[in-house]
Amino acid sequence: MALAEAILVCLTEQPMTGYELTKAFDSTVGFFWRTGHQQIYRELQRLKTEGAVDAREVVQNGKPNKLVYTLTPAGRDRLRQWSTIPTERPSARDDMLLKLYALDSVDKDALRQEILMRLDHHRARLDLYERIFGRRYAGKETTTRETGRLMGLKFGMMMERGLIAWCEEALGMLDQLDRTV
């Protein structure tokens, strides 16, 4: 149920509707946490019955009415409490590693294509992260909040750089296999 915490974390920023949360997820937390709007609405209802958030209906004309959710003190407590318990390391369940493990039972050309696609993706990601870094964090004094986000961003850059290097090496090894066999 960590989606609950992801939502609470977003709501520390400001009160939001489910719709806005969906978009916020896309642009921020969504870098590492993808989900559809249905799950967010579902979770918001649960969080409300648990008292971690409050809902307030806002009547609009021209558009459907909306429900603005606010973090309650209980929600804040829950977040802080949650933060004291060590998180389980995420398991790296990557089918691609499975394919590598049984490389001789697998379509190697398809795998090469797949690695190429990943390489593209990771390069684009790294590029994006570096631009965000340059625009928002390079050489500025940092609040606690900003420092945390910078650490997250660096985490992302670290991952992408490693993955890029690995993809390049892996492609080389596949080529080498082709030449020797």
Next chain:
Amino acid sequence: MALAEAILVCLTEQPMTGYELTKAFDSTVGFFWRTGHQQIYRELQRLKTEGAVDAREVVQNGKPNKLVYTLTPAGRDRLRQWSTIPTERPSARDDMLLKLYALDSVDKDALRQEILMRLDHHRARLDLYERIFGRRYAGKETTTRETGRLMGLKFGMMMERGLIAWCEEALGMLDQLDRTV
């Protein structure tokens, strides 16, 4: 349902029982895919009804009888077919990144402890991988099968090295925050 493929991949090595698969998972695929024996037995049954594996009962005395599962030609086809479809990149749903994102709503000392624990873990892992590398792969001529596993191992080493560097930097940044605030 990628657990199914994880099992099939293991069975390319040799026919095995659910019990042996459980142990095989611990020592090989388990580096990136943890699961309990119950799930393996459950999945084996499904794979059998789907015709991807065959079961053969072996009567033992002293121990309970066992069911040895063998990969069928249909199972081999299924593996190859699966390998041609690009795998979705695994989403990096790490609660720790969430904690970083809301660093000012979070218990920073607990987070520091958590990062320290991770650092320990990643160092131990890297050490283990490097020893496996030295023992099994360093400077040997490589079959297709071994090359694939080497690529997987390098993937692991890449990740651990990146994570170690990140943890060290992150701890430094947390200390810096403590000193300035």
Next chain:
DNA sequence: GTTGCATATGCACATTTGTGCATATAGGCT
């Protein structure tokens, strides 16, 4: 004028994964 998009919320079903519990035998330890 109708097609498509942005706004806005949600139900219901299915799949995947996790976990507690159950069972059975043999051998070794205390």
Next chain:
DNA sequence: AGCCTATATGCACAAATGTGCATATGCAAC
């Protein structure tokens, strides 16, 4: 005698997540 461990398999329930479908309005584009 009682308890733990290794071997060996599995059910049943719960939680988390994914996905197809449903609804309603207004505005812009074609």
